[in-house]
Amino acid sequence: MSDVAPRGAEPLVLKVLALAFTVFIVGYILVPILVTVAMSFNDAAMIRFPINVWSMKWYADFFGSPQWMDALENSILIAIGTAAISTTSGVLCAWAFQRFHIPFRDMWYILIMMPLFMPGVVLGLGVAIAFGGISIGGYAFYGSRELVMLAHSLWAMPLVFMLMEATFKTIDYRIVEASYDLGGGPVRTFFEVVLPLVSTGIVSSLLFAFVISLNEFVMALFLTDRDTQTLPVLMWLSLRSAGTPRLAVASVILALTVFTCLTVIMLWYIRQLRKVAR
Amino acid sequence: MTDAVRIDDASYETQRTAQERRKLLAPWILMLPALVIVLVFFGIPTVYMVRMSFNLHMDQRLYVPGFTFEHYVNLFSNPLFTNAILTTIKLALVASLATVVIGYAFALLVWLKPARWRLLFIGLALAPLLISEIAIIFGWWMFFPKNGLLSYGLLSAGLIHEKISLMYTEFAAFVGLVYVTLPYCFFILLSIFDGIDKRLLEASADLGASPLKTFREVMLPLTWTGILVAFSQSFIWTMGTYATPSALGPDTLWTMGFLIQEQMLGKHNWPMASALAVVLVIGVAAVMVVTRSMQSERTSFHV
Known part of the structure; x- marks a missing residue:
């Protein structure tokens, strides 16, 4: 019985260990975030600690620079497009998996999920090779925002599909049957009964897809040109040349965009919960 | 009628x-x-x-249609590429191990803490997931160099007397990689922990087992599948990622992902980049198959 715990002594050791680990993990996760936020308010042109003079100078610089504002605009447009494409296709596909018998179901499932496990650099390379020289009716497909949206959908769509597959399983199908019995066709039932039931899942899907696309930069690096490059791509390219506090501002703006969306979602959830409560 | x-x-x-x-x-x-x-x-x-990947590459053109195994032979004989393959595997292995250990401890902590802390910790774990990899890279990029926060902090605390730089070291690359993959590991493991009855711990303690023994004989077997899934997930992720190690690590830290980009955008050698990508994909697939076969039927876990 040598393993009997001497009570009292060990829990203290464990408590100290737990505390030390908590400090470590909180510090680890917060360090790059705090460094970035602090640096974005630096007045100097160099990345250098300590920060002596604080100012909003680099924010003004960011919003005054057409190059960076264009990149931000590209990022947001591409993210909106990705959210729309991947949510539409993912929701429809998940509905098909939920409601219909599909031959070779597992094979299709794996095929749809596979891009999610592919490194971005491989997907970017593949799409760049396959669509490198293609232009449709004089409009160059390569380098366009649409191509980046579709490439980002390779990651976003499987996620939406996975999320919606789980969501559709939670529906009370007696409501759907009731709609059919009352004469609602499959299309009308889907739009007027099913979609409102899973609205929370759809809003979450849109958010996921948006955030993935907004933050992604390896595929975008392969697929954009000077006019369509996204904010993360521009940040990556400038990091390679020289880092200035402008990059910190760009990081903060990117993160703020994500957190704004999150807040909107939170408000949406609260509203939905209130509706249910009423 | x-x-x-x-x-x-x-x-x-x-x-x-x-x-x-x-x-x-x-x-x-x-x-x-x-x-x-x-x-x-x-x-x-x-x-x-x-x-x-079987096309020819010559005369500074992107590619010339043809059929050759040259790039694959090159890939496994040229030290530039073989080293990159080894570096990629080594880095992915070490980073994934560290990620799983830290992620496990983190998930265990959140699971054991009272529920009121839970939301706070989950919010914390979500942060690296919601921040772009480029922003994370840049954050560490300002932390490690000579004029960075780390050096300044240590200097002001009197722990060192000369400015130090950890920038462009394997350690910096490793810290960045773990940061990027940690949330995935954490959430996979937390979902496993949430399926475990906490009273098992009390039962084990009541039967006289020390916390260490409880961990080894109760917790580890119950979470083994989660550990495997979390490990393979971060291994796949670190194998494919190249921005973090190439931006934070030394110039010699050439991973396969970095070489793909280098061959494609820098050297304009499309066949070579493709051959590298094909080998990388095969590697990723192999890891997935091995993990799947290591999961026992009884505890199969769906991601």
């Missing part, structure tokens, strides 16, 4: 077959957009990529 019934029957039959046909067709119409995206933007590019 009988005629009328027969007609009704016939029209009912046609209606039914039409309905049946629609039922057969409907799932394909619903799946069409998703399948088009996957087949056109993943399937076709993959075929192109495999084909491209």
